[in-house]
Amino acid sequence: MNSPESSVSRDVLLSAFDDLLQPAAFKDYGPNGLQVEGKKEIRSVVSGVTASLALIDAAIEVGADALFVHHGLFWRGQDGRVTGWMKQRLARLLAHEINLFAYHLPLDAHLTLGNNAQLARHLGIHWVGAEPVRFGEQSLGFLGVRAERSAATLALWVEQQLGRPVTLIAPNDQPIERVALCTGGAQGYFEAAIAAGAEVFITGEISEPQAHYARECGVAYIACGHHASERYGAPAVAAHVASQLGIAHQFIDIPNPA
Structure with a gap:
């Protein structure tokens, strides 16, 4: 990951993502935006396709303050209990204070970066x-x-x-x-x-x-x-916003045969 030039607040980063992707315009299968709250100040963001345990661990390894993904943790109709894989993923994010931003249909639909x-x-x-x-x-x-x-x-x-x-x-x-x-x-x-x-x-x-x-x-x-x-939208959006705000960005692809 490139050395961060500056930091931005979590709210500023969230506003930048929302302004670009306009999540309120979509009827989606889960919440778009900030799904897990972490550090207030963000110097670096990792983008990826899915908020899997492997991606979370990779983000921890490179010292990321935030994750930006297409497939987040929460979906309509989920069981709701924090056990098993959900507990493992949330535990890692919370222990390392990593913010999780997830955008589903808004990320598919963006005219140039989606x-x-x-x-x-x-x-x-x-x-x-x-x-x-x-x-x-x-x-x-x-x-x-x-x-x-x-x-x-x-x-x-x-x-x-x-x-x-x-x-x-x-x-x-x-x-x-x-x-x-x-x-x-x-x-x-x-x-x-x-x-x-x-x-x-x-x-x-x-x-x-x-x-x-x-x-x-x-x-x-x-x-x-x-x-x-779906490997191309998340890094395009995250790189665009990170460049605007002067923070570091890195895309990490976790291979998936599906």
Whole structure:
């Protein structure tokens, strides 16, 4: 981690994240923002995908004062008891006074720094106009263009860029251009992507129905891994805010085959 140039208060950092990501605009599956309170003054922040024990321990190792993640600790419908894995994670955070900031759907949706925008940038998917065509619930899905000889050649490109195998359902072998994407577990957005005019849909996961929809609708489907598709938004946002505030930032990727 780079040496911190200064420190900021926890409230200032929280306001910076909120101002950028606008969490109040989303109906989400858990609380966005500060999930665990730590030190009042923050000199360094570590970003990552999920607030796992491995990421928390890595943040402790590098002396971070705050964690910024996509998948936090608390979700709607959870049991609520602080036992087992939850107790272990909270105990580490509290013992070392590490602030935990988590943003779920707001991080997916940000037009330039979010998971969808950053995955599109990484894969060379461009917008027809100034912004992507949006689709799906809360307009989380993005539609852009990348010309390829076939969905199979696009799938190979995605594998090369993300460094992992993908699942491809390609009902035909023909040129494609209109590419829809929504990172993570967005298989339920496939029908909305088809309605928006996509010729191929990229997301993290696939469930049983999507293979049939792809074959019957003639639209290709690429599942590239939940974690792999969401590695880019958290470091982009955290680096942007850290640079604005003059504090140190480091992205730590904890490998995940899912």
